Amino acid sequence: MEIALVLGVPLFGGLLLALVGHKRWAPELNALMSLVSLAAAALLTVRVIADGPMTAMEEQFFVDPFNVFLVALTALVAFTTALFSRPYMRIEQHHGRVNTARLRLYHSMYQLFTFMMLLCLLSNNVGVLWVAMEGATLTTVLLVSLYRTPASLEAAWKYFILCSVGIAQALFGTILLYFAAEKVLGPGGTSLLWTHLYEVRYQLEPTVLSLAFVFLLVGFGTKVGLVPLHNWLPDAHAEGPTPISAVLSGLLLNVALYAVVRSKVLVDGALGRNFSGGLMMGFGLLSVVVAAFFLSRQKDIKRMFAYSSVEHMGIMTFAFGMGGPVAAFAGLLHMTVHSLTKSAIFFTVGHASQKTGTQNMADIRGLIEQSPAIGWGLALGSIAILGMPPFGVFTSEFMVLTTAMHEHPWATPFLLIALGVAFAAIFGKVQPMVFGETTAHRLPHPPALIPVFVHLGIVLMLGLYIPPYLVSWYRQAAALIG
Template identity: 40%
Template sequence: MGTIVAPVAIILGTPLMGAVLSLTTRQTHVLHGLNLATMAALLISELAIVQQVLTQGSFTSLWGFVYLDALSAFILLIITAIGFLCSLYTWTYLDDYLNRGTITLRRVSQFFFLFHLFLFAMIAATMANNLGILWAAMEGTTLATAFLISFFRKREGFEAGWKYLILCSVGIALALFGTVLTYYSSVRVLGDVSAALNVTTLLEVAHQLDPHVLKLAFIFMLVGYGTKVGLVPMHSWLPDAYSEAPAPVVAMLAGVLETVAVYALLRSKAIADHALPEHYTGNLLIFLGLLSFVVAALFILIQRDYKRLFAYSSIEHMGIAMAGFGVGGVAGTFGGLFHLLNHALAKSLAFFSAGNVHRRFGTREIMEVRGLAKVQPVTAIAIVVAGLALVGMPPFSMFLSEVMIVSALATQSFSSDTLHLGRFLTIIVAHDVRSLAIVTLFLLFAVALFGGFTYRLASMVWRNPPDGVQSGERWDVGHVPLIVTGAALVGFGLALPEPVRGLMDRAVNVLLAR
């Protein structure tokens, strides 16, 4: 297990430095330049970490406090890439509101301060070797984003931020209890208090841990971190928060924070799977995943607010990813990881587009947005691409990840080592019936979701625009993220780059190692 220090120190220290400098700067172009420089440094450092992981494998750093393997490197790649695109979009987004007088320069400075703290907390959670530090970093994301959600200081924004803070804090408190239970089980085996929560140590002794304690610990972590993911029934904060927060913040919440919360769950699952019966954690993930998919699909059909439409789409796709991880195996796990990447790209594109629409039309009501193809042609193309990707249409990459997960659901198997022939045949028949029922249910709701989602987006893009809405879309740097994310959704659907595929293959091995 090797060690590198410079990229690790840069990727941890740069956001903190950026946060401090943001508070001391009162010039808009300097704030944007500082933000882009920070994100560029993070992205370059992450690429160095990916190279290290691909060539030499996992490693620890900074006296064992940092642990990086293919899984954490993959999540970090999503954080830094989407974060960089959000920084580009933020340039024109905040400047527009600043020119309108909606926000002040001091508020822009505070935005970047909180944005950098948000980034640091997610990076720290992903790199932490200690489950306790991971938990503290996840709580840090809650504190930073609560203020970002209510950034525009409207009554609805304050309500959404307060609801987010309360519900996610309760969820994180439950995750803390799960972490304490894991510590209790670990310290009884190790007798070493200092390393009892280290991921590297827990993976080595997981098969010796008390399975009854680990079962309870995983349930608490599933509910706790599942609240941050937005899984049903812990999802009620999500539509309100996503509809009120600034567009770049929502892109980070939906595309990145949910992914980091999934990472925390996967770390817990990987440890629990060493000590618990096969399919225990998987069945829980499949149940909550499919429940989230079904509930979100039903709510999508009745939405009149396009930001809430995309918010429920996040719940739906996190449910699909959870089902993939629950089924497990190479197909389910690879499909789950691929779906996280695709969701981050598609949801960023969706909320960037939604931010453009809201600034031009001044409303979130779907029926009040018409003629987008004439008013904002580039944004119209972007929102159509995002919508088609989110409903799983080919050739977009989300179609491939959904096919992988559905295929894994259809072919899932159960252990029959201790069963006699008659019981084995009964299980096989029951398995076929259950798999058929699950896949049929998935496809039925997917068709309904496709119809409802595309109908609402089509009503926004076509028809004549309302009177008084300015037509035309001037090119600016905020269009770059739209092009990049749209191209990635098409490109990854045609051919996944070899370094990304290699990293994901190794991440699958990390999650499936028993």
């Protein structure tokens, strides 16, 4: 029942906004639909905490501690981003960058994108997860090119082609997985259900599964933005509207990583050795290092933070690759704090570039003078994402590092150097943007600042104190995937 509500609300919202998305009150309706989804997700969470894991509709959907926390996070970020997008898109319209027809497309696709993300998470069927993941690309591709500038079209084309090709590899992986599962579970619908696969994971054919995992990792890894499959990511983040950058970074990357981790659990069961973990650690570490070095070369503010997302996805992939309860816990925590912090940063970056009329970092100066809240938001967000205490990113990165020192000491220097380089790059660029002589102007609509500080507040809280129910939740999820 709750599952139907969680999925039904954004789907209905998408269809409704396809009709009325151009109206003056459409941004409010968009935020309202996201609020209702959030409430439904909260109900679902409460239900799962009380009753434990469950399946629904002939086992086509399922909820366990791992996906329910991502459902809650997805619904939360989708709601706060909808709040941010309300003034943001009005200002864009005021600046003449979008017309009402495109706003209708934007609002409708925003809700459908949320629906696809939630479907990915809640679907028990690996095939349906694949379909929803491709659906997420399809719903966002026209949003990346919303401004119809040459650069945005190029970015969207790249996004579409690379992600479709990537996801086609994942389909091949899914076919191989089905091929292996069918031998154990028999043909028919049940052989692609996570819950059934999880039970028989020790009996699946190891050769087939290892090949399947390579394809699944490459396929979903393209969407996670793992180096060297990350080429679409900075372009898509930089050229689309900022709320889309925020949900791509905050939600889509997480959900793609979720798919990888789910597959990893099956493969580890079948192979009994750490084949998948090694691959994930390799890809993760490469992403961290390469992205950190690309950071300092960026001129565009949204591109820079997009590379920072690649870096952080690398850290999570590395953490899940190491496996074990502590690393998995750290990975889950990092998923949460990264998604909240990065979307908060994109909110401030969006308004900052609207205020200065550019995304070029050299031309953004002295935000704090004209608008203290945006300036401080950007400064605090950057400090948080760089892993400074007392923010939550510090906690999770510290856990990843200490586990790496224990279990894979060779990897620690790479991680430390990458984190240091990233710190120097981002801090050096954010500092002059925040302080100094201002280049900012007033905005025609008051900016959305509540979402920024709500996110940063939660991240700060997670750094100082993680509530016990959240800890037990993470522990249960970590036990599932560890």
